[in-house]
Amino acid sequence: MLDKVKNVIIVLSGKGGVGKSTVSTQLALALRHSGHKVGLLDIDLCGPSVPFLLGLEGSNIYQCDEGWVPIYTDASKTLAVMSIGFLLKNRTDPVIWRGPKKTMMIRQFLTDVKWEELDYLIIDTPPGTSDEHITVMECMREVPCNGAIIVTTPQSVALDDVRKEITFCKKTGIKLLGIVENMSGFVCPNCTNCTNIFSSNGGVELAHLVQIPHLGTLPIDPRVGVLAGSTASVLDELPDSPTAQVLRGIVQHLVALT
Numbered sequence: 528m529l530d531k532v533k534n535v536i537i538v539l540s541g542k543g544g545v546g547k548s549t550v551s552t553q554l555a556l557a558l559r560h561s562g563h564k565v566g567l568l569d570i571d572l573c574g575p576s577v578p579f580l581l582g583l584e585g586s587n588i589y590q591c592d593e594g595w596v597p598i599y600t601d602a603s604k605t606l607a608v609m610s611i612g613f614l615l616k617n618r619t620d621p622v623i624w625r626g627p628k629k630t631m632m633i634r635q636f637l638t639d640v641k642w643e644e645l646d647y648l649i650i651d652t653p654p655g656t657s658d659e660h661i662t663v664m665e666c667m668r669e670v671p672c673n674g675a676i677i678v679t680t681p682q683s684v685a686l687d688d689v690r691k692e693i694t695f696c697k698k699t700g701i702k703l704l705g706i707v708e709n710m711s712g713f714v715c716p717n718c719t720n721c722t723n724i725f726s727s728n729g730g731v732e733l734a735h736l737v738q739i740p741h742l743g744t745l746p747i748d749p750r751v752g753v754l755a756g757s758t759a760s761v762l763d764e765l766p767d768s769p770t771a772q773v774l775r776g777i778v779q780h781l782v783a784l785t
């Protein structure tokens with residue numbers, strides 16, 4: 528039930544391991560930090576990472592008359608989370624499902640979860656343009672979907688796949704809100720200097736090429752990895768970091784759009 532959800536934002540990438548779930552969780556935490564009520568829906572059925580990233584593994588979903596109740600991270604219910612990870616008996620159990628079953632599960636996440644009043648619902652997706660993406664795009668025709676944020680790393684091997692995702696969004700009519708370039712350079716934990724280990728600027732150039740906004744460039748920052756496993760926001764824990772600055776900018780951009 529998405530009738531009480533004001534804004535829906537999908538986080539996508541053609542490539543695995545580029546930091547979609549990290550960006551999704553930190554964006555959800557940053558929106559909450561700025562006073563919004565937020566939901567985070569993980570539709571990566573085969574590799575759900577949101578329960579781990581927020582330290583919610585082992586949490587159990589229960590059902591009320593109106594549907595599944597999402598996991599709330601705090602008593603004030605400012606962050607609601609749903610993932611298949613909460614429905615598996617063991618976190619190492621594989622989900623071996625064909626398309627129709629995946630489609631049914633994602634539809635249930637959108638229609639059978641009792642999402643309370645939310646300012647933003649962030650949807651974290653698996654890599655690629657498969658059943659999960661097609662289903663969510665179909666469902667988005669019926670709800671107030673603001674559009675998609677594309678996450679990429681700067682290397683051309685990721686950018687090529689990300690371009691496919693952009694074409695997919697255009698074909699399915701989902702608005703592209705912008706590109707986030709992640710893992711762009713390494714911030715030394717000792718001197719805080721940033722070194723470009725791989726290439727840099729690929730996301731910026733792609734945004735320019737496909738004429739969508741570049742929302743920001745996030746460095747590799749081991750301190751961000753350390754925050755995984757808790758509901759600690761980069762904005763609270765590392766307020767002066769380049770990551771926090773970029774997240775603040777993305778939040779401002781999204782709030783201005785919505």
Ligand SMILES: Nc1ncnc2c1ncn2[C@@H]1O[C@H](COP(=O)(O)OP(=O)(O)OP(=O)(O)O)[C@@H](O)[C@H]1O
Nearest residue numbers: 543544545546547548549710746747748749751752
């Ligand atoms: N900017 C960053 N700085 C440091 N570590 C990062 C950063 N972004 C992501 N990571 C780390 O990289 C790993 C992969 O990130 P994440 O799980 O978010 O990627 P993903 O794109 O969602 O992967 P998947 O292919 O499962 O969808 C995680 O261990 C995460 O902590």
